[in-house]
Amino acid sequence: MDVNAAVAAAAAIAGVLTGVIAMLAFRWSEREQKRPTRTSLHTDPVLPPGVDTVLSVLRSSAVVLDEGDSVVKASSAAYALGLVRGGKLAIEPMLQMARDTRRDGEIRQVELDLPRRGTGRGEALAVSARVAPLGSRLVLLLVEDLTEARRIEAVRRDFVANVSHELKTPVGALSLLSEAVMGASDDPEAVERFAGRMQIEATRLTNLVQELIDLSRVQNDDPLEDAEPVRVDELVAEAIDRCRHQAGTKQITMAAGGTADLHVWGNRGQLAAALGNLVENAVNYSPARTRVGIAARRVSAPGGDLIEVAVTDQGIGISEKDKERIFERFYRVDPARSRHTGGTGLGLAIVKHVAASHGGEVTVWSSEGQGSTFTLRLPEAGAARDRASQHPDLDAEDGQPTTETSPYEPFPAPEVLP
Secondary structure, three states, X not given: OHHHHHHHHHHHHHHHHHHHHHHHHHHHHHHHHHOOOHHHHHHOOOOOOOHHHHHHHOOOEEEEEOOXXXXXXXXXXXXXXXXXXXXXXXXXXXXHHHHHHHHHOOOEEEEEEEEOOOOOOOOEEEEEEEEEEEOOOXXXXXXXXXXXXXXXXXXXXXXXXXXXXXXXXXXXXXXXXXXXXXXXXXXXXXXXXXXXXXXXXXXXXXXXXXXXXXXXXXXXXXXXXXXXXXXXXXXXXXXXXXXXXXHHHOOOEEEEEOOOOOEEEEOHHHHHHHHHHHHHHHHHOOOOOOEEEEEEEEEOOOOOOEEEEEEEEOOOOOOHHXXXXXXXXXXXXXXXXXXXXXXXXOHHHHHHHHHHHOOOEEEEEEEOOOEEEEEEEEEEOOOHHHHHHHOOOOOHHHHOOOOOOOOOOOOOOOEEOO
């Protein structure tokens, strides 16, 4: 009996010890699971409430970094700019700013020029970067793209400088000529000569002011508010009438063809000004006893037919380097010839804005010594949507209008106008 009692007592004691050890092991396991590990601190950071929603609606590119410089959150714009690659911030100056802000808690801001991704050109992206602490562990980086704003500011600055220069030239000439007239009051021939020059400069000044007004109107107004179907043959006839005197003086033959039964949709006044500028340039830059042709045709394109109006001359042509800039305001291929013809350098800029605001484009083909062809492409008036729905299988490449056109046979032979 004593032996059995001893065995039972020993078994009971062993069971109690096993239970105590199991309970302690379970408590220790729970404590270890609840304890934050080094890995969880770095890989599972939590954004403060509402921050994720705010970042998703910001226009700026947003990146949130943890204390290990890993990206916790990044907007799609940040990836598009190339700020984030492989889960890391790829711009070293911004990364250093984030580290400094994490260390001392100060907000920092700087403007940087970043290389543009995916291009072989030397262009750069101008950005403004602002870094601020976000809670005790995170850092917020906001990047705003300033490239377009800087470009617009440069264009505005150049425009003001060019306008000042262009206005100063005829105004200064008028001042000097008026003094010359006063000094030659006793010489009728000199007075007549100076008065003629004053008329030329006054006309140049008037043309410049008018084209500045036209350019401002084209840029600010919506031409489709007063849009209507416009006959192409009427636009061509008006452009030819506008330049008939200059062409007659230089014995230049003007011809037109293919314009019947074609209509474009837009503001008649702006379209007439654009085509008139193209024809006037062709006449002014053509040698005497040459030919200027205006021709039109309908071409198929995805989304609806287009009307092409091409103006061809046999003038001096345009070099490759000048073709990239001829649509800039105040840019002149030949400044000396522009002074002789009274050109302001705004005509092609007006054509470009009119074409763009009407949903079209203007392109140029040119070869030095052989002439140039300017092609104005505009949507055709009428049921363009119906035509597009009737031809859903139209191949985009086959329907796309050509970019360059030969200056001698762009269209069927035009009819010479009297």
